[in-house]
Amino acid sequence: MIPYGKQTIEKDDVSTVGTALTDEYLTTGPRVREFEQKICEYVNSKFCVAVNSGTSALDIAVASLGLPPGSEIITTPFTFAASANCILYNNCKPVFADINPQTYNIDPEDVRKRITSKTKAIICVDYAGQPCDLDELKEIAEKHNLYLIEDAAHSLGAEYKGKKIGGIADITAFSFHPVKIITTGEGGAVTTNDEKLYQKMKLLRNHGIDKTPSERADYRYDMKILGRNYRITDFQCALGISQIMKIDRFIERRTEIANKYTKMLDGIQGIKTPYIKKNVRHAWHLYTILVKSIERDRFFGEMRNRGIGVNVHYIPVYKFTYYKQVFGGIRLPNVEEISSKIISLPIYPTLKDEELEKVVGSIKEIIGG
Numbered sequence: 001m002i003p004y005g006k007q008t009i010e011k012d013d014v015s016t017v018g019t020a021l022t023d024e025y026l027t028t029g030p031r032v033r034e035f036e037q038k039i040c041e042y043v044n045s046k047f048c049v050a051v052n053s054g055t056s057a058l059d060i061a062v063a064s065l066g067l068p069p070g071s072e073i074i075t076t077p078f079t080f081a082a083s084a085n086c087i088l089y090n091n092c093k094p095v096f097a098d099i100n101p102q103t104y105n106i107d108p109e110d111v112r113k114r115i116t117s118k119t120k121a122i123i124c125v126d127y128a129g130q131p132c133d134l135d136e137l138k139e140i141a142e143k144h145n146l147y148l149i150e151d152a153a154h155s156l157g158a159e160y161k162g163k164k165i166g167g168i169a170d171i172t173a174f175s176f177h178p179v180k181i182i183t184t185g186e187g188g189a190v191t192t193n194d195e196k197l198y199q200k201m202k203l204l205r206n207h208g209i210d211k212t213p214s215e216r217a218d219y220r221y222d223m224k225i226l227g228r229n230y231r232i233t234d235f236q237c238a239l240g241i242s243q244i245m246k247i248d249r250f251i252e253r254r255t256e257i258a259n260k261y262t263k264m265l266d267g268i269q270g271i272k273t274p275y276i277k278k279n280v281r282h283a284w285h286l287y288t289i290l291v292k293s294i295e296r297d298r299f300f301g302e303m304r305n306r307g308i309g310v311n312v313h314y315i316p317v318y319k320f321t322y323y324k325q326v327f328g329g330i331r332l333p334n335v336e337e338i339s340s341k342i343i344s345l346p347i348y349p350t351l352k353d354e355e356l357e358k359v360v361g362s363i364k365e366i367i368g369g
């Protein structure tokens, strides 16, 4: 089966992790700081906190805002569950807004309509690796005194109007899960230019404790706030450092694959290829098409039968049993329409051209293009 996404691990990634395993510190050591500095340099942000998953990154991002219980946070349902779960972890209420039918990113106009006196933040998601309408969202956030958190699990390396994702929103959260742009196995990070939020997120990563063992003069330390254990290991950060040096090569190959797909699929009736905004660099975490001429689930089955690991990103978050029980039935028209037709095709740096041709050939067979 050709998977929809996959990590790229090369010889030097392996040797650098091997070396890190014999270091003095396996966790909370110098490689964590080094990885954080590399991320800051790459995305052009002042501060970074590396953690053990993208979900943890989102959790400490929301927790750092110190919002009163019951605060509303507007987000998209067209995402992985973590983008909304992080709101619930912090006793706040997710309010779902509809998506733009071209980019599948949260629609700023619909966000505006859902603002109440309880709204305190917006969490936007750069779907597939394409940055959201950040100027519009920032303008809304400023006008209504809201925080803007960007879930950039798909978009490390993406750019909005010439600026890297990671230095634009109040807090940006990244994931280093194996299918994402770079990997540390499991892992994540937050970036911010706000020193207060940074200090709070750093505390939240480690139980709210103010000093790591290496920072202590004696046995004394204090627990300032209720934190978590979201620490990432030094050997994971060794992998992260090695991976981030290769990121532009990874994204170039992803872009090449995306361009090939679009060129080969554009003429086929009943298929809609991705729309790309003029002012962005897309990171191409996902390459998704809309299947309009036949039923999506039939298309999905036919592709899987041919050994192609297509996937669906996403089942809307509000459709999950837990969300239905807590919030009742929600339906947003664009989310319903897009999520019923969308399919993710295989895209990752080591995908071979022959495999790409097999994917396209199979689509033509099934659709009859």
Ligand SMILES: *Cc1c(COP(=O)(O)O)cnc(C)c1O
Binding pocket: 053, 054, 055, 056, 079, 080, 082, 083, 125, 151, 153, 154, 175, 176, 177, 186, 187, 188
């Ligand atoms: C992968 C992902 C996450 C969560 O990241 P993990 O590292 O798996 O915890 C959050 N949001 C989105 C949009 C994702 O794709």
